[in-house]
Amino acid sequence: MVSGKGDVLMKKINIAIAFMLLISLVYSPVHADEVKEVYLTFDDGPSHNTPQVLDILDKHNVKATFFVTGENARYQSYIRTAYLKGHAIGAHSYTHKYSIYQSEETYFEDLGNIEKIIKEQTGRTSKLIRFPGGSSNTVSRHYSQGIMAKVAQVVEKKGYKYYDWNVSSNDATRRSVNPARIIESSKSRLPRVCILMHDTATKTTTVQALPAIIEYYQANGYTFKTLEHTDFVSHQRINN
Secondary structure: OHHHHHHHHHHHHHHHHHHHHHHHHHHOOOOHHHOOEEEEEEEOOOOOOHHHHHHHHHHOOOOOEEEEEOOOHHHOHHHHHHHHOOOEEEEEEOOOOHHHHHOHHHHHHHHHHHHHHHHHHHOOOOOEEOOOOOOOOOHHHHOOOOHHHHHHHHHHHOOOEEOOOOEEOOOOOOOOOOHHHHHHHHOOOOOEEEEEEEOOOOOHHHHHHHHHHHHHHHHOOOEEOOOOOOOOOOOOOOOO
16 A cells, blocks of 8 residues: 555656656746857948948848947948948947046047937937947046946946947957958857957958958858847946
């Protein structure tokens, strides 16, 4: 009799375990390592290279995010062109001078000026930000101790999202970088890849490298997204 009751109990336990395993399989969450997304980002534009960048993106049917500046007034219409093509537009800096880090006031004055240009070209405001030098920059120490921690906190309170990167193309390490080096630097197997590139007049080799970078990620099953359509945020460690 004891043995019979024990068998029944074990049978019930096994059924319960099987049921729990089934539930875990059906309702198991999607893990981050199953996600394959890439975010192409271009800083410091627009420039005379921007139309070529946009043509390459069109050809490969992918979207990117442009963190723009106000340095090149004659190219500002390219902001509108990029926006109308479905790319995301974010604020980088009006002047791209690190002296904007003297205080919160000087930073937000500069941000306000580039926001005006974005509004003029797109008809809307943008809540996407990339700090000049990234949030981890140390050059800001020359202007104000602790300024990056302060402005990073304030921009988020104001409803902005700031973005760094987790992969650098290294296209800004010198005036002209070999396209092959840019391509190799841009490759990653991270589940979510945010690549830093630049869209200035001198970055012709970035334009040359771009098709191969796109094709690498397409071949490896990545989906291209803009930073406007994601919950992903890449933040580096703030050093000032």
